[in-house]
Amino acid sequence: MARILIVDDDQTIGIMIQDILEFKGHNVVVTQQPATTKDQILQHDIELVLLDKLISGVDGTDVCSELRKDERFKDLPIIMMSALHNVDEICREAGATEFLSKPFDMDTLIAAIDSIVNGESQN
Amino acid sequence: MKEGLQIEELEQEIDKLRQKNADLKKQAFDYEKHISNLEKKLYQYKGVIYSSSALITFLKGPDYIIEFANRPILKVWGKGDRIEGKALFDVLPELREQGIETYLNQVFYKGIPYHAQGLPIEHEVDGKLIRSYFDFSYTPQYDAEKNIIGIGVIAQDVTNRELLNDQVRKREKEFSELIDFMPHKISLANPEGEPVFFNKSWQDYTGKPMEELIQEKWWSAIHPDQLDKAQNEVNEALSRVKDLDMELLIKDREGEYKWHLYRTIPVLDDKGSLSTWISSSTEIQKLKEVEQGKESFLKLVSHELKTPVTSIKGYVQLLLKMIRDKNGETDIPVQPYLGRIEDQIERLIVLISEMLDLSRIETNEMKMQREEFQLNEQVENIVQEVSDTHSDIEIVLNHEASCLVEADRNRVGQVLINFLTNAYKYSPEEKNVEVKIHKYNDDFAAVTVSDKGIGIRERDRRNIFKRFYRVESKNENTYSGFGIGLYLSKEIIERHNGKIILESEYGKGSEFTFTLPLKS
Numbered sequence: 001m002a003r004i005l006i007v008d009d010d011q012t013i014g015i016m017i018q019d020i021l022e023f024k025g026h027n028v029v030v031t032q033q034p035a036t037t038k039d040q041i042l043q044h045d046i047e048l049v050l051l052d053k054l055i056s057g058v059d060g061t062d063v064c065s066e067l068r069k070d071e072r073f074k075d076l077p078i079i080m081m082s083a084l085h086n087v088d089e090i091c092r093e094a095g096a097t098e099f100l101s102k103p104f105d106m107d108t109l110i111a112a113i114d115s116i117v118n119g120e121s122q123n
Numbered sequence: 124m125k126e127g128l129q130i131e132e133l134e135q136e137i138d139k140l141r142q143k144n145a146d147l148k149k150q151a152f153d154y155e156k157h158i159s160n161l162e163k164k165l166y167q168y169k170g171v172i173y174s175s176s177a178l179i180t181f182l183k184g185p186d187y188i189i190e191f192a193n194r195p196i197l198k199v200w201g202k203g204d205r206i207e208g209k210a211l212f213d214v215l216p217e218l219r220e221q222g223i224e225t226y227l228n229q230v231f232y233k234g235i236p237y238h239a240q241g242l243p244i245e246h247e248v249d250g251k252l253i254r255s256y257f258d259f260s261y262t263p264q265y266d267a268e269k270n271i272i273g274i275g276v277i278a279q280d281v282t283n284r285e286l287l288n289d290q291v292r293k294r295e296k297e298f299s300e301l302i303d304f305m306p307h308k309i310s311l312a313n314p315e316g317e318p319v320f321f322n323k324s325w326q327d328y329t330g331k332p333m334e335e336l337i338q339e340k341w342w343s344a345i346h347p348d349q350l351d352k353a354q355n356e357v358n359e360a361l362s363r364v365k366d367l368d369m370e371l372l373i374k375d376r377e378g379e380y381k382w383h384l385y386r387t388i389p390v391l392d393d394k395g396s397l398s399t400w401i402s403s404s405t406e407i408q409k410l411k412e413v414e415q416g417k418e419s420f421l422k423l424v425s426h427e428l429k430t431p432v433t434s435i436k437g438y439v440q441l442l443l444k445m446i447r448d449k450n451g452e453t454d455i456p457v458q459p460y461l462g463r464i465e466d467q468i469e470r471l472i473v474l475i476s477e478m479l480d481l482s483r484i485e486t487n488e489m490k491m492q493r494e495e496f497q498l499n500e501q502v503e504n505i506v507q508e509v510s511d512t513h514s515d516i517e518i519v520l521n522h523e524a525s526c527l528v529e530a531d532r533n534r535v536g537q538v539l540i541n542f543l544t545n546a547y548k549y550s551p552e553e554k555n556v557e558v559k560i561h562k563y564n565d566d567f568a569a570v571t572v573s574d575k576g577i578g579i580r581e582r583d584r585r586n587i588f589k590r591f592y593r594v595e596s597k598n599e600n601t602y603s604g605f606g607i608g609l610y611l612s613k614e615i616i617e618r619h620n621g622k623i624i625l626e627s628e629y630g631k632g633s634e635f636t637f638t639l640p641l642k643s
Contacts, residue, residue, distance in 0.1 A: 016434045083430060085479060104433065
């Protein structure tokens with residue numbers, strides 16, 4: 001089980017993902033303010049971040065590359081997600097570990113998180 | 124003495140006379156020789172005059188008696204060759220009406236030569252007036268005492284040249300009107316790229332007269348952000364003498380920048396060297412606005428529409444999972460209802476994706492992500508998927524060949540799903556579908572989907588691959604969809620250099636095949 005932070009300005013999506021992940025036994029924190037990402041990660045000792053690409057006024061890729069520049073978060077797993085097409089590569093270039101295209105299947109989301117969490121615990 | 128003196132004087136006189144006689148004889152001989160020479164020369168000159176292609180006549184006295192007229196002028200006059208000795212206006216009265224007499228009088232009475240170029244003159248030939256054009260000179264002819272005795276006329280028929288000139292002038296006028304009439308901004312520049320002409324549209328748009336536009340630097344109207352790029356591209360086109368196409372923001376008379384499609388082409392002369400640059404700028408501001416509007420609409424559709432769907436789907440899936448975990452322990456039929464909701468969400472997602480795909484095709488953004496894969500495997504997966512979601516469909520899968528292809532796996536899957544859902548949708552009774560993987564023309568892999576459904580009428584067969592085309596039926600609601608599935612399929616397959624083949628018999632069923640180049 002992991003401590004997961006969801007950064008999405010759309011509350012319904014954030015809460016929906018939170019519900020699914022909590023059902024799967026994870027500890028989840030949701031924020032709609034991308035500016036607070038670093039604080040939240042440190043405060044809740046976050047192990048994985050789910051980051052939306054298009055957040056009102058902010059580009060998720062900027063948040064992602066900003067995290068990657070910080071020595072403390074350079075290895076933190078970040079899953080980026082978006083409803084926009086053809087942004088997969090842009091997100092990975094910004095440092096995303098994984099990319100999910102909206103709308104995604106619950107199973108896909110769970111599988112992506114499991115593979116990262118289990119992959120890490122194996123290491 | 125006196126007599127002797129007389130004789131002597133007489134003899135001297137006789138000597139003188141003899142001498143004179145001899146001189147006269149010599150003179151007479153010289154004259155004869157001279158005359159003979161003159162005659163010879165005159166004959167030569169007449170020969171020259173007669174055989175000349177120029178029209179030559181000599182008009183004598185105030186009545187303008189035709190003293191002489193060469194063959195070409197006789198031909199133009201068209202009055203036969205027995206007119207010498209007659210007055211000009213008796214023979215050709217039509218000339219008097221055309222003001223020729225005034226010109227002649229000016230020469231005859233005032234001694235001022237008259238020259239004209241391309242003068243139109245009508246001659247009556249066989250009762251019809253024929254218009255011809257002439258370059259000609261009327262020159263006064265003098266006698267030894269410098270009195271004007273007549274007029275020499277030398278003319279050249281330049282009708283062909285003048286007709287050509289007329290045509291050239293006419294076309295020039297037409298083109299010049301056309302260029303000013305066009306809403307496009309047209310300009311011309313010399314080989315160095317310096318502008319020499321701007322049409323009316325340019326002058327209207329900038330609010331500046333042509334002279335000012337010519338003096339100004341062309342780039343002063345270009346948006347500063349685009350200046351570097353525009354100058355580089357123009358310089359490259361100039362140095363390499365090649366066409367140029369670019370989109371530019373150009374300032375109008377109010378100082379506002381508007382989008383233009385700018386094109387320029389070099390014009391070469393007959394010898395192949397650069398003579399002019401022709402440029403046209405077409406305002407595409409509205410087009411750009413529509414394009415930008417469409418792009419933001421697309422973003423809206425993709426983001427705003429997908430987001431709630433994502434949420435609904437998530438909760439439905441979560442609830443389904445929770446119920447499944449509890450082994451369906453509830454009185455309310457939550458599970459089947461949620462299942463139906465999930466199906467409808469899937470449909471909604473497909474529709475949104477199709478709409479987005481359509482826009483991508485229109486903006487040429489649809490990219491194929493090619494990879495090498497076993498077509499049989501992918502077909503098997505899709506058939507399984509469709510069987511799972513449509514419980515009443517019966518699909519028979521036949522592998523007649525094993526086919527390796529290099530294509531966009533998901534897009535190919537999308538085409539097959541479209542074929543299969545069509546087969547399902549248009550088979551109201553017998554939902555038996557056959558899927559066959561085989562080879563086509565040695566170099567192609569082919570997948571054929573056959574159904575025993577309603578079939579397709581001849582007139583619909585041509586149209587079903589068009590956007591938004593939907594086969595009309597008695598009950599409009601029978602067949603759902605946007606009518607873009609087959610259009611997308613065709614676009615996808617053609618982008619892979621394959622094709623779609625349709626065979627159908629109305630009332631008996633249809634057979635759709637797509638082909639893809641085999642990976643060798």
